[in-house]
Amino acid sequence: MAQVAALAGVSGxxxxxxxxxxPRVDPATRSRVERAMAELGYRPHLAARTLRTGRSQTIGLVVTTLATVGNSRMxxxxxxxxxxxGYALTVVTAAGTDGVSRAFQRLADQGVDGAVVLNEASALVPASERPTALRLVVVDAxxxxxxxVVHSDHAGGAALATTRLLELGHAxxxxxxxxxxxxxxxxRERGWRETLxxxxxxxxxxxRGDWSADSGYAAAGALDAASAIFCANDQMALGLLRALADGGRRVPEDVAVIGFDDVPDAANYRPPLTTIRQDFTALAHRAVEALVADIEGDADAGAGGVIPTALIERASHAPR
Structure with a gap:
């Protein structure tokens, strides 16, 4: 650092x-220092910074599975x-309350500054053992x-889907x-019920399914009297669409279908799937923003909150 300062003609x-x-450096001085750093091949010593600041610039991500589309996108x-x-990410998978407790302890032992907990793992947090110094933000709780807590407006999205199908004349x-x-x-079930x-x-x-396309396919037999179906995610809707086609029922002429998530392939389903878009990017950014604000002691930023959802209309729904 002293060599960089000497070359740039500034103080350490x-x-x-x-x-x-x-922000307390004017642009011209910053540029001069960055050129000196590049010329000398200078890089901050992260271990030394950790000792000085007490922060590792690393956060954890705790998840029960990465097999689901939502978790992998998150x-x-x-x-x-x-x-x-400016933070690195350490990922830990865990099953059950004991597994989540061990995941928290492992992250604390590694010196992470905090952790984001995803979806299914979030439900296990209240019963888990957590190191007192480990800051947490939970997604979907x-x-x-x-x-x-940060979560998408699941109930509001379900209400949008249900309302749209009722508007189309479905009983x-x-x-x-x-x-x-x-x-x-x-x-999502609450939003559907309350709208009805x-x-x-x-x-x-x-x-009920298990989020997989296979469970959506298996559920079709219990929905043979339906003219309009709201699926809790797009993967189950995909399986349902195939089962309906195998059974000779046309979508949307005989059955209207709306999914949830707006996965990247939803527009290429047959027919293209009408769905509720969940903004995974905004959800993740809000969670990390809240966690980093807590880590860095910013009391005026980083609140959790609810991320809006939106109805994306394609070709899988139509009037009865």
Whole structure:
């Protein structure tokens, strides 16, 4: 650092400010310091910085599985959000409450500054053992916890889908739901139920899947009387579409189908799938923003919150 300062003609403190991206350096001086760093091949010593600041510039991601589309997309978006803020990402998979407790301890032992907990793992956090110094933000959990929570507007998105199908003249809307222990599935089911209740329609019995396309295919037999179906995710909708086609039922002429998530392939389903778009990028950025604000002691930023969803209309729904 002293060599960089000498070459750039500045103080060591100015070099430190540039390295730590302080706004208290004018652009011309910053450029001169960065040129000197490049010429000398200077890189900050991360281990030394950790000792000095008490922060490792690393955050964890705790997840039960990366096999689902939502979790894999959240991993990608979280990694990008962390990198933009100068943090590395450590991923830990865990099963069950004990597994999540061990994941937290392992992250604490590695010296991470905090962790984002995804979806299914979020439900296990209240019963888990957590190191007191490990800061957490949980994605997809009830707001009435002591933790910072970020989630999509699952119920609002379900209401949009259900309302649209009722507007098209369908007498009711059936629901292919996700797993019972999923916060997202429960919220999407709640949005569907409440919309039917407001319309004076008694909800039909829920048919439940496990988020996979195979479970959507298997559920078709229990939905043979439906003219409109709201699926809790696009993967189950994909399996349902194939099962309906195998059974000789046309979509959308005989059955209208709306999914949830807007996966990248949804526009290439047959027919192209009408769905509720969940903004995984915004969700991950909000979670990382909240966590980094907590780590860096910024009391005025980084609140959790609810990320809006939107109805994306394609070709899988039509009037009855």
């Amino acid at each position: 403190q100015t070099v430190s400010r540039v390295v730590n991206d302080s 991993l990608q978006a979280t990694a990008e959000a962390a990198e933009e803020r 009830a707001d009435d916890t002591e933790l910072r 009711t809307v059936h629901h292919l739901a996700g797993p019972e222990d999923s916060f997202a599935a429960a919220e 209740d407001v319309a004076g329609i008694r909800p039909s019995r829920v048919v």
